[in-house]
Amino acid sequence: xxxxxxxxxxxxxxxxxxxxxxxxxxxxxxxxxxxxxxxxxxxxxxxxxxxxxxxxxxxxxxxxxxxxxxxxxxxxxxxxxxxxxxxxxxxxxxxxxxxxxxxxxxxxxxxxxxxxxxxxxxxxxxxxxxxxxxxxx
Amino acid sequence: xxxxxxxxxxxxxxxxxxxxxxxxxxxxxxxxxxxxxxxxxxxxxxxxxxxxxxxxxxxxxxxxxxxxxxxxxxxxxxxxxxxxxxxxxxxxxxxxxxxxxxxxxxxxxxxxxxxxxxxxxxxxxxxxxxxxxxxxxxxxxxxxxxxxxxxxxxxxxxxxxxxxxxxxxxxxxxxxxxxxxxxxxxxxxxxxxxxxxxxxxxxxxxxxxxxxxxxxxxxxxxxxxxxxxxxxxxxxxxxxxxxxxxxxxxxxxxxxxxxxxxxxxxxxxxxxxxxxxxxxxxxxxxxxxxxxxxxxxxxxxxxxxxxxxxxxxxxxxxxxxxxxxxxxxxxxxxxxxxxxxxxxxxxxxx
Numbered sequence: 001x002x003x004x005x006x007x008x009x010x011x012x013x014x015x016x017x018x019x020x021x022x023x024x025x026x027x028x029x030x031x032x033x034x035x036x037x038x039x040x041x042x043x044x045x046x047x048x049x050x051x052x053x054x055x056x057x058x059x060x061x062x063x064x065x066x067x068x069x070x071x072x073x074x075x076x077x078x079x080x081x082x083x084x085x086x087x088x089x090x091x092x093x094x095x096x097x098x099x100x101x102x103x104x105x106x107x108x109x110x111x112x113x114x115x116x117x118x119x120x121x122x123x124x125x126x127x128x129x130x131x132x133x134x135x136x137x
Numbered sequence: 138x139x140x141x142x143x144x145x146x147x148x149x150x151x152x153x154x155x156x157x158x159x160x161x162x163x164x165x166x167x168x169x170x171x172x173x174x175x176x177x178x179x180x181x182x183x184x185x186x187x188x189x190x191x192x193x194x195x196x197x198x199x200x201x202x203x204x205x206x207x208x209x210x211x212x213x214x215x216x217x218x219x220x221x222x223x224x225x226x227x228x229x230x231x232x233x234x235x236x237x238x239x240x241x242x243x244x245x246x247x248x249x250x251x252x253x254x255x256x257x258x259x260x261x262x263x264x265x266x267x268x269x270x271x272x273x274x275x276x277x278x279x280x281x282x283x284x285x286x287x288x289x290x291x292x293x294x295x296x297x298x299x300x301x302x303x304x305x306x307x308x309x310x311x312x313x314x315x316x317x318x319x320x321x322x323x324x325x326x327x328x329x330x331x332x333x334x335x336x337x338x339x340x341x342x343x344x345x346x347x348x349x350x351x352x353x354x355x356x357x358x359x360x361x362x363x364x365x366x367x368x369x370x371x372x373x374x375x376x377x378x379x380x381x382x383x384x385x386x387x388x389x390x391x392x393x394x395x396x397x398x399x400x401x402x403x404x405x406x407x408x409x410x411x412x413x414x415x416x417x418x419x420x421x422x423x424x425x426x427x428x429x430x431x432x433x434x435x436x437x438x439x440x441x442x443x444x445x446x447x448x449x450x451x452x453x454x455x456x457x458x459x460x461x462x463x464x465x466x467x468x469x470x471x472x473x474x475x476x477x478x479x480x481x482x483x484x485x486x487x
Contacts, residue, residue, distance in 0.1 A: 002155055004253045007155065007240060007250055008241075011236060011237045011240040012237050014163060014236070015235075015236035015237055018236070019229045019393055023393075025389075029209050030211060030212055030388060034214065038214060039214060039215070039216055041280050042216075043281070051279075053284075056288060060292050063292050063296060064292075067299065081309040082314060084310075089485065095481075096478070099478070103474065115463075116459070117459035
């Protein structure tokens with residue numbers, strides 16, 4: 001009647017419908033008195049300055065790109081992992097080469113510092129800093 | 138593919154059994170979420186030498202229900218500057234992603250909603266949907282805190298997805314199948330047949346035990362990060378980002394985010410239980426082994442993992458962002474690759 005993947009589709013539909021029912025039920029119960037201040041963007045009580053939709057730090061894109069490579073690699077490794085016992089040493093060494101090539105790229109990214117995020121560099125004041133005119137940077 | 142589901146044997150494959158198959162896990166999630174919320178309140182209280190909620194019902198056991206009633210009555214606010222469609226769509230996406238993962242979780246020998254061969258692969262694919270929901274909600278709120286929380290959250294989710302996937306992949310190498318039910322059947326017997334102890338096999342598996350133990354730990358740490366739990370809750374760091382990506386959400390929409398978080402906690406605990414801790418198998422060979430005991434073992438193992446997650450939340454402080462990236466990319470990822478290579482070499486030599 002219905003295949004196993006059909007049941008998975010029904011899971012998606014049921015999840016969606018469940019949220020819909022919950023939100024509609026709340027719609028009939030909850031009060032609704034919106035006003036301009038209530039609907040303004042929350043910024044701890046201040047009036048927001050500027051737009052949040054601005055350009056974002058490029059590090060996030062680099063991380064996303066690296067992740068994409070590794071994820072594609074996992075996708076290739078999964079079918080291999082099921083059958084490689086029957087394929088013998090050739091398939092095994094082939095896959096080791098594939099993984100090593102990826103790890104070389106990973107080592108390059110590591111060495112280039114793209115995996116480093118800014119860390120706090122605390123500067124501990126010395127007694128000599130307190131002497132006026134001798135402050136070091 | 139037969140005998141995946143006792144409901145089909147009982148009722149035949151008709152509309153009633155299908156409706157039961159898809160809605161039983163939903164009822165389970167509803168009850169489980171209430172219990173988990175109470176457990177969170179009570180465990181945190183006991184760890185901090187408090188009593189926790191005591192007024193609602195005996196020992197405060199009605200507290201989660203009171204909270205749900207409160208959330209239903211809350212006014213729903215859609216900020217004027219938000220992107221309305223995406224803002225309202227995000228709770229749908231995030232809960233649907235969390236619930237869809239339940240489709241392949243084997244609760245018992247005779248109950249797995251959809252016994253597909255791609256089980257583990259499917260769980261990973263569906264688990265990533267929540268990242269879309271998070272970035273959608275965070276961006277559409279048009280709030281600086283939300284956007285920063287969402288960006289950090291997604292960066293964290295994808296960073297820890299790779300070690301988690303490698304851990305699962307190594308178990309797939311040992312088991313030669315991605316079907317979660319088959320993986321469970323392999324681990325039948327005493328508890329040393331579980332994959333965390335090297336899986337079934339002769340004494341030669343002693344070489345692989347350190348790696349499987351390590352992978353279990355790697356998967357557990359990554360799963361904490363993937364569900365945004367402490368110590369990886371930087372995206373929701375109250376002191377700097379208010380509530381992260383769901384700052385602007387209130388009422389029932391917030392409840393859906395909350396609900397999805399608890400559902401996700403159970404999903405990662407269920408995957409850990411299935412691939413490392415023997416799933417529905419009894420630890421003591423045939424003692425208390427059977428289809429109905431299976432549900433008991435599975436739920437109690439998974440819930441124990443959830444309790445450990447809660448325990449860690451109230452014990453450890455939060456990581457800094459650079460520490461988080463350091464652990465994910467420079468510690469867990471190389472370690473998981475080493476374990477993966479060692480395990481595949483072991484399987485080749487066996």
